[in-house]
Amino acid sequence: MSGSSHTTSLAMVGVSHPHSSARFRSARGLGAEVVGAWDPDDAVLEAFCAEVGTVPAGLDELLASGADGVLVHSKSKDMVSLAERALAAGKAVLVEKPGGGSLADLRRLHDLGSRDGALVRVGYNFHYAPALEWARSVLDRDPIGRVSLARAHGASSSGEHLSSHLNQAADMGGALWVIGxxxxxxxxDLLGRPRAVRATVEKLPGWSDASSREDVAALTFLYDSMIASFDFTVHDNGEWFESSEMTLHGDGGQLTFGVLPARSRLLSLGGVDGLAPGWHDWRESSFVSSWTGDVSGFSDLAQVGNRTFFDRELAEFVEAIHGAPPRGVTTQTALDVALIVAAAYQSAAQDGRSVVLDELE
Structure with missing residues (x-):
């Protein structure tokens, strides 16, 4: 972290997202001053301030303050307008994922983040997962050869799909968009943006009622030299992300990694750079905090208990404020995610027809 990071001050703008308390505590843990918090819902704001020990403030007051950066954790539909106001006030901005409620929102956010002098990060905190870092470090040594196929699985925790947080009226989708x-x-992060997407997104009879938008989804990402698949369910028995993992299949082996708990398994048929041919397993220490924390008074979902990714993310944000080279998740990456999800919904509405991302309106 920059030597001047202890002087960094941040403001919380919108606090209804369940990740807001984790990022607040990560900021405090890094030695940053948090000058206050604002939310349009007085009850939500009061509960948040009582939870983390900060003071309520007006939006204009926070934007006019000496805060170096603003952490936006509002409802999805308000994220871009709040980020725009913060940028206009000369602040760096970290916007909680997915960065907005719709593809149009993410296009607007990317436009804002591309302007000269703008510093905008989007809170995809898995970017800082040790398992992803380990996978990257292994793949840099080219142990599995050319990849023709990748497979990934994701899920939301059981019952989460019924929450208001995953069913905001202005969002373009439900759990697939907000959690998938x-x-x-x-x-x-690993494969780049695909050329096109084919998908099915289904409501299964007897599994959930109309209070949630979808039950399961299967997406195929089309690249010029490979395909990748992503399947997703809201009916998972894991606490949060235990079942989420990704496998890359190459002509010289394969690599699988999961985020929580952090784990990876590599098969290298020929071996490379000190790795003998065969299977190699890696696991992070099992002495880790649970992802799920205490019940929240400011969101209908639980708080986050394991702040490892958030701590790393906030450190990068603070370093970037003080001039360090960027390493965080940019608005371009967040826009690419939105393009894929928007293409998936359009493809599903067209019975699985391929949707080219560059042709989305």
């Missing part, structure tokens, strides 16, 4: 975006982001 996590693993889609990981796929983009």
């Amino acid at each position: 975006c996590h693993v889609i982001h990981l796929m983009i």
